[in-house]
Amino acid sequence: MDDQQLLRYSRHVLLPEIDIEGQEKLLASRILVVGLGGLGSPAAMYLASAGIGRLILTDDDTVDLSNLQRQILHGTPDIGQKKTDSAASVLTALNPDLEYEWIDQRLDEPGLQSVMERVDVVLDCSDNLSTRFLINRVSVRTGTALVSGAVIRFEGQIAVYDPARPDSPCYNCLYQDIGESSDSCSRNGVIAPLPGVIGSMQALEAIKYLVSPEAALTGHLLIFDAWRLEWNRLRLRRNPDCPTCGRTN
DSSP states (O other): OOHHHHHHTHHHHTSTTTHHHHHHHHHTOEEEEEOOSTTHHHHHHHHHHHTOSEEEEEOOOBOOGGGGGTOTTOOGGGTTSBHHHHHHHHHHHHOTTSEEEEEOSOOOHHHHHHHHTTOSEEEEOOSSHHHHHHHHHHHHHHTOEEEEEEEEBTEEEEEEEOTTSTTOOOHHHHSOOOSOOSOOHHHHOBOTTHHHHHHHHHHHHHHHHHHOGGGSOTTEEEEEETTTTEEEEEEOOOOTTOTTTSTTO
C-alpha cells in the first residue's frame, strides 16, 4: 500500500483482525454484486469504501421513483437511467482508486459462470427466487463463496454459503426451488432502512470472509425482526440429498 492508501484505510489497519496484511488481501480481492437495489446499494458502497480491489456490479434495471425509498445508490435525477450508470457515478466518487466492471444486462447461466470464475465472493442482492437459485447453482459449481441476503416487510435474513467447506450447506439445502413466490417488496412492501441493515451486513460478511474465512457466518442463518428489533440465529446443516450440492451431484 502507498501512503494515500494507508491513510484511506487507516481505521482498518488499526484493527488487529485486519491490519496491513488483511487490507492488502481486500485490495487484491474481487467481488461480484448481483443487484444494485435495496440490498446492493449499501453493500456496494461499503465494499467500495473498504477497498475491495475489483468490483463487478450487475443490474439490468432502470431507476424508478418507487426505488428511491430504499435504494440509496440512486437519486431523483437518476430516474430513467440504468442503475449501473447511476451507481457508477456514486461509487467512483466514493473510491476512484478501485477497478469497476459494470454489467447492465441479466446474465444467463453460462454468462454468470464466466464472471463468477473470476471472483472470490459473490453477493446475492437480487429480489427474485429464480435468480437466487441460479446464483446458488453457479456458486456450488465454481466453488465461489456466496453471501445471501433477503428482505420483505419488517423481516430480513442473511447467510453465508462456502462450497470450499465440506460441511457448508448451500441455498438449496435450506429452500426448495418451487417456482417464483408471490412474496415481493413490490407486492408486500418493505420498511426503508431494513435493506440498509442487511445489505451492510452482507458487505461485512464478505470482508470478514476475505480476511479470515473461518470468521464468516458460514453454516448459520440470521433472521432479523425489525419491528421488534430482535435477531434469531439458526444453525444450518448440509443436506446430503440436496439437488444442488448433495452427494449424488
